[in-house]
Amino acid sequence: MTKTEEPSFRDRPKNIDPKGFRKWVYAKKPKGKWYNRRTAVSILLLIFFIFAPIIKVNDNPFMLLDIENRKFIIFGVIFWAQDILILAFLMLSFIFFILLFTVTFGRIWCGWLCPQTIFLEMVFRKVEFWIEGTVAQRKKLDKSPWTKEKIIKKTAKHTIFILLSILMTNMFLQWFIGPERLWEIITGSISEHYKGLAIMLGISAFFYWVYSSIREQICTMFCPYGRMQGVLLDKKSVIVAYDYKRGEPRGAKTGGDCISCNRCVSVCPTGIDIKDGTQLECVNCTACIDECNIVMTKINKPKGLIRFASVEGIENKKASVWSARTKAYTAVLVVLLGIFVYMLASRPTVEATILRTPGSTFMETKDNKISNTFNIRLINKTHKEAVLTLKLLSHKGKIQIAGSEIRVKDQGKFQTIFILTIDKKQITSDKMEIQFGLFNKDKLLDKIEVNFVSP
Numbered sequence: 327m328t329k330t331e332e333p334s335f336r337d338r339p340k341n342i343d344p345k346g347f348r349k350w351v352y353a354k355k356p357k358g359k360w361y362n363r364r365t366a367v368s369i370l371l372l373i374f375f376i377f378a379p380i381i382k383v384n385d386n387p388f389m390l391l392d393i394e395n396r397k398f399i400i401f402g403v404i405f406w407a408q409d410i411l412i413l414a415f416l417m418l419s420f421i422f423f424i425l426l427f428t429v430t431f432g433r434i435w436c437g438w439l440c441p442q443t444i445f446l447e448m449v450f451r452k453v454e455f456w457i458e459g460t461v462a463q464r465k466k467l468d469k470s471p472w473t474k475e476k477i478i479k480k481t482a483k484h485t486i487f488i489l490l491s492i493l494m495t496n497m498f499l500q501w502f503i504g505p506e507r508l509w510e511i512i513t514g515s516i517s518e519h520y521k522g523l524a525i526m527l528g529i530s531a532f533f534y535w536v537y538s539s540i541r542e543q544i545c546t547m548f549c550p551y552g553r554m555q556g557v558l559l560d561k562k563s564v565i566v567a568y569d570y571k572r573g574e575p576r577g578a579k580t581g582g583d584c585i586s587c588n589r590c591v592s593v594c595p596t597g598i599d600i601k602d603g604t605q606l607e608c609v610n611c612t613a614c615i616d617e618c619n620i621v622m623t624k625i626n627k628p629k630g631l632i633r634f635a636s637v638e639g640i641e642n643k644k645a646s647v648w649s650a651r652t653k654a655y656t657a658v659l660v661v662l663l664g665i666f667v668y669m670l671a672s673r674p675t676v677e678a679t680i681l682r683t684p685g686s687t688f689m690e691t692k693d694n695k696i697s698n699t700f701n702i703r704l705i706n707k708t709h710k711e712a713v714l715t716l717k718l719l720s721h722k723g724k725i726q727i728a729g730s731e732i733r734v735k736d737q738g739k740f741q742t743i744f745i746l747t748i749d750k751k752q753i754t755s756d757k758m759e760i761q762f763g764l765f766n767k768d769k770l771l772d773k774i775e776v777n778f779v780s781p
């Protein structure tokens with residue numbers, strides 16, 4: 327498609343040398359319209375990341391992924407283990423949304439929304455720019471012997487990186503255990519929480535390693551989503567692209583708009599040359615768009631030599647993103663979201679499970695009656711305390727509940743044992759199906775079928 331400056335770019339990543347050793351990417355600090363927009367988006371996402379588990383909606387966190395208690399709160403809506411099917415549809419919808427988004431807008435998720443890029447480019451890299459300066463200053467510092475200046479700068483940078491990693495891990499843990507539990511662990515004695523502390527330090531060490539050393543290799547080598555670009559992108563996908571029709575032939579005096587200054591390469595956090603065409607290492611961060619726009623302004627050419635465009639848009643000036651694939655993905659996404667919304671709206675407000683008490687069979691009474699013992703487990707999915715009544719719908723019988731009533735706190739769980747006694751005359755088999763009804767005042771909330779055993 328374009329003239330290739332380094333024939334090896336499709337054979338090996340730009341940050342690996344011919345002998346297989348890492349080449350450190352010294353990216354220039356981007357500046358421009360797109361970088362400002364990305365900074366604004368990142369600030370919003372960082373605020374969301376920090377405060378989503380802290381903000382309360384009806385006394386519950388806005389976001390919580392409590393794996394231990396199998397309780398997930400997503401945008402204030404609570405999902406219990408029993409809602410796993412609804413959650414599965416939510417996850418499927420999310421996956422299809424990402425697929426549709428990628429087919430349409432390429433790897434924009436990576437450059438703009440992915441936590442790895444946000445923390446690397448908008449937090450850790452900014453600290454590095456602040457302490458170690460420009461590309462030339464950073465290169466010089468890395469090559470220089472351990473002078474006083476180098477020791478101070480490197481110590482300051484890595485100390486801040488370690489503190490940021492610990493802070494990030496704690497913010498991350500909030501999503502799984504909630505801010506109250508996190509505070510309890512932080513303020514509690516180390517001997518009580520040594521396992522939690524070890525996990526926290528382990529994750530912090532991993533983050534520190536990623537952001538101080540591994541960096542862009544997560545996106546270019548490890549991330550499976552990046553590897554999927556080859557099958558997801560097509561000629562209609564809008565990606566960060568070099569307009570080779572306008573730019574070629576390169577060079578100030580050759581007629582094309584590209585002056586081969588390579589400033590677009592100097593800002594790239596993955597070290598690639600966008601002029602080589604679409605590459606899986608491109609995270610669509612838009613830094614090269616900003617840098618090339620600065621060059622175009624200086625040489626009095628229109629901006630947008632590198633811009634968001636599809637291959638079809640560059641070749642034929644067509645800009646439609648709709649293809650058979652995007653239409654099919656949209657249709658599937660609408661169906662999945664429809665099913666998810668329907669299931670969410672129609673799920674019972676109180677979820678009840680009744681099982682015969684393990685190890686028990688039946689008891690025969692002197693007055694010709696049979697009794698079975700059951701365990702009842704209830705989850706109240708509403709934001710009001712529920713006082714419930716259990717009735718036998720299929721037969722006549724007597725229910726004796728341990729404790730005087732069934733009272734379930736808002737968003738709470740309740741568990742007890744009860745005995746059901748039925749007259750022998752009503753029994754039709756040794757394993758007879760019976761049906762209970764769960765009522766809130768006179769309103770039937772749920773019907774539950776179980777077996778009643780008898781001699």
Ligand code: SF4
Pocket residue numbers: 568573583584585586587588589590591601617618621631632
């Ligand atoms: S910054 Fe623009 S002009 Fe300079 S090499 Fe890159 S594409 Fe060409």
Ligand code: SF4
Pocket residue numbers: 566590593594595596597598599600607608609610611612613614615
């Ligand atoms: S090629 Fe451009 S958009 Fe892609 S990662 Fe490099 S700087 Fe970002």
